[in-house]
Amino acid sequence: xxxxxxxxxDHRRFAMPSRLRKFLSGYSGTSLATGLQVIxxxxxxxxxVDLPALQLGWVQASVLLPxxxxxxxxxALADRRDAAAVAALxxxxxxxxxxxxxxxxxxxxxxxxxxMFYGVSLGVCTAFLQPARDNLVQRSARRDGGRTTESGVQRxxxxxxxxxxxxxxxxMLLASRFDHWGLRSLLLIQMAALAMAAxxxxxxxxxxxxxxxxxxxxxxxxxxxxxxxxxxxxxxxLVALMAFNGFVHxxxxxxxxPLLAEQYGRGAGYYATLQLGFVGGTVAATAVMxxxxxxxxxxxGILMCLLYSAALLIAISFxxxxxxxxxxxxxxxxxxxxxxxxxxxxxxxxAPDEYRSRLISIYQLAxxxxxxxxxxxxxxxxxxxxxxxxxxxxxxxxxxxxxxLAFSGPLRHLALGERDR
Numbered sequence: 001x002x003x004x005x006x007x008x009x010d011h012r013r014f015a016m017p018s019r020l021r022k023f024l025s026g027y028s029g030t031s032l033a034t035g036l037q038v039i040x041x042x043x044x045x046x047x048x049v050d051l052p053a054l055q056l057g058w059v060q061a062s063v064l065l066p067x068x069x070x071x072x073x074x075x076a077l078a079d080r081r082d083a084a085a086v087a088a089l090x091x092x093x094x095x096x097x098x099x100x101x102x103x104x105x106x107x108x109x110x111x112x113x114x115x116m117f118y119g120v121s122l123g124v125c126t127a128f129l130q131p132a133r134d135n136l137v138q139r140s141a142r143r144d145g146g147r148t149t150e151s152g153v154q155r156x157x158x159x160x161x162x163x164x165x166x167x168x169x170x171x172m173l174l175a176s177r178f179d180h181w182g183l184r185s186l187l188l189i190q191m192a193a194l195a196m197a198a199x200x201x202x203x204x205x206x207x208x209x210x211x212x213x214x215x216x217x218x219x220x221x222x223x224x225x226x227x228x229x230x231x232x233x234x235x236x237x238l239v240a241l242m243a244f245n246g247f248v249h250x251x252x253x254x255x256x257x258p259l260l261a262e263q264y265g266r267g268a269g270y271y272a273t274l275q276l277g278f279v280g281g282t283v284a285a286t287a288v289m290x291x292x293x294x295x296x297x298x299x300x301g302i303l304m305c306l307l308y309s310a311a312l313l314i315a316i317s318f319x320x321x322x323x324x325x326x327x328x329x330x331x332x333x334x335x336x337x338x339x340x341x342x343x344x345x346x347x348x349x350x351a352p353d354e355y356r357s358r359l360i361s362i363y364q365l366a367x368x369x370x371x372x373x374x375x376x377x378x379x380x381x382x383x384x385x386x387x388x389x390x391x392x393x394x395x396x397x398x399x400x401x402x403x404x405l406a407f408s409g410p411l412r413h414l415a416l417g418e419r420d421r
Contacts, residue, residue, distance in 0.1 A: 020156065022200045023140040027133065027160055028167035029197030030091060033098070033190045035171020035279070037063075037122065039272050040186060042258045043178060045115055053259055053387075055112055057379020060254040062119030063126070064372030067365055070127035075361025076221035077128065083135035083357060084204035090129035091198035095191050097121045102187040130368075131361040134160075136204060137348055138356065157345040158289045161337060165282040167193075172279060176272030225358025228351075233410035234299065235350050235359070238343060241302065241411070243366040244401055245339070249309055250367070251374020252394045253278075256387045257329075263387070264322050277326045281333025289341055298342040299411035305339035307402045313395030317388045346414065 045051045045059045078086050101118050104110060110118070137156050174181075174189060229235050261271035312332045320328060343363070351359040381390045405412065 017140070019204060020140045020159070022203055023136050024159060024163040026087070026091075026197040026200035026204075027163040029193045029200065030094070030129065030133065031164045031167025032171040032174075032193040033094065033197075035168035035173075035275075036175050036186055036190050037171075038168070039172055039175030039275055040178070040183065041115070041119065042254070043175075043271060044110065044183070046258055046262055048183075049110060049112065049115065051112060052383065053255070054379045054383040056258065057255050057375050057382075059112070059115050059119055060379075061372040061375040062116040063123045064368050064375065066120055066123030067127050067372065068369045070124055071131070071361045071365040071369065072222045072225070072358070074128035075131040075225060075358040078132035078135050078357035078361075079221060079225075079354065082205050083132040084139075084201050084206070086132035087129055087136065088198040088202040090125050090132065091194045091201060093125035094122060094129070095194040095198070097125060098187050098190045098194070102184060102191075105183055105187075130364050131357045133201070134344070134348075134360045134364075135357045136201075138353070139204065139206075153348050154345045155290070157348060158286060158341055161341045161344075162283065162286045162290065165279050165286055165337060169276060169279040169283060172272050172275045176269050176276070178272070179269065221358065225355055225362060228355045229359055229362050232350055234414045235347065237405075237409050237411040238299075238302070238346055239363055239366045241306070241401075241405065242343060242363060243370040244397075245306070245309075246367040246370035247374035247377070248394045248397050249313075249336070249374075250371035251376075251378045252313070252390060253332075254371070254375045255378040255382060256390050259382055259387045260325065264325075270322070274326060274329050277329040278333035278336070281330040281335075282337035284330075285334035285337040286341065289338070296415055298346050299409075299414035301342045302339055302346075303402065303405055303412060305335050305342070306398055306405070308335045309339075310395045310398030310402060313391050313398060317392035317395060319388055 041063070042056060042060060045056050051059065074086075074090075097118060100121070101110070104114060137153065137160060140156055171190075171193075175186060178186065229239060257274055258271055261274055264270060309332070312328055312335065316325065316328050316332075347360055347363045348356070378390050378394075381393070
C-alpha cells in the first residue's frame with residue numbers, strides 16, 4: 001500500500017501565478033470601491049438630498065454618460081501605452097474624486113449640480129480604467145511558456161468576475177452600515193481600496209513593451225478598432241445585444257431598484273440588502289462557472305440569459321413582497337453574471353492582441369453608454385407612470401429581442417474549440 005504524496009507538479013498545477021494574484025487583488029480593490037459607490041451615490045441623492053425620480057436618473061446617468069465620449073479614447077490609450085500603468089493612474093483619479101466629495105461634505109450638504117459633477121468625474125476616470133484593466137486578462141492568463149489557451153482565458157475571465165463580484169459584495173456590505181458609520185468613513189474606505197488597487201496594477205507594468213501604433217492619432221486608432229469589430233459578425237451581434245442589455249436592464253436596475261426600496265420604506269439597509277442579494281447571485285453563478293467552465297457555445301448561453309432576464313423583470317413587475325424581491329434580485333444577479341462572463345470571454349478570445357483594448361472599449365461603450373440613456377428613460381417612465389410599469393415594459397422588450405435573435409445569427413452559432421494562441 002502506497003501513500004499518494006503531492007508532487008511539485010501538483011502544486012504548480014493548482015498554485016495561482018503571482019501576476020494573476022496581483023491582477024485579481026487590484027481588480028478586487030476597484031470593485032470594492034464600486035460596490036460602495038453604487039449604494040452611496042443613489043442613496044445620497046434619494047435620502048440626503050431628497051431628489052425626485054427624474055433627477056435621480058440624471059445623477060445615475062452622469063456616471064455613465066462620459067463613457068459615450070471617453071471610453072473609446074481609453075481603449076486607444078491602453079493599446080498605445082502600457083495598460084497596467086493606465087489602470088493605475090485611472091484608479092488614482094477615482095481616489096481623487098472621492099477625496100473631493102469628502103472635502104466638500106465636510107463643509108456642506110451636496111446638491112444636484114455637485115452630485116452630477118461628482119458622477120461625471122467618476123465616469124471619466126472609469127472610462128479609462130475599464131479597457132486598461134480588462135486588457136490585463138491576457139497578460140495574467142499566460143502560461144510559463146508565454147502562451148495562452150481559450151480555456152485559460154475563459155478561466156481567468158471567470159476569476160476576474162469572481163474578484164469583481166466579491167469586491168462589490170464587500171463594498172455593498174460596508175455601505176449597508178451607512179446609517180451607523182456615516183458618509184465620511186465610507187469614503188475613506190473607498191480611497192484606501194483604490195490606493196491599494198493602483199499599487200497592484202502598477203506592479204504589473206512591462207516597461208519594455210513596445211506598441212507599433214504608438215505614433216498614430218487617437219481618432220485613427222479608434223477608427224481601426226471600429227473597423228475590426230465590424231469585420232467580425234459574432235462580435236458585431238454581441239455588441240448590439242450588449243447595447244440593448246445596457247439600455248433596458250442596467251438602466252432599469254440603476255433607477256428602479258432604489259425607488260422600490262424607498263417605496264417599501266425600509267431605509268438604506270434594505271436597499272443595500274437588495275444589492276447584496278444581486279451580488280450574492282453573481283458570486284454563486286461565477287463559482288459554478290469556475291467549477292464547470294463556460295462551455296464551447298457561449299453565444300447560446302448569452303441568448304438564454306436574455307430570456308431569463310425577461311422573465312425576472314416581468315415577475316418583479318407584479319410587486320413581490322420585500323423578501324420575495326430579495327430572492328428575485330439573487331436570481332437576477334446570477335443571470336447577469338453568466339451573461340457578463342460569457343460576453344467578456346468572447347471579446348477576449350475574438351480580439352487580436354493589437355486591437356484588444358479598443359474592442360473591449362467598444363463592447364463596454366455599447367453596454368454602459370446605452371445604460372446611461374436607459375437610466376434617463378427609466379427615470380422618465382418612473383416619474384410619470386410607476387417603477388413597476390417600467391419593469392413590465394423592460395421585460396416585454398427583452399422577450400421581443402430574444403425572439404428576434406433566438407433562431408438566427410452568428411452569435412448563436414459561435415463555437416469555441418481548445419487551441420493554443
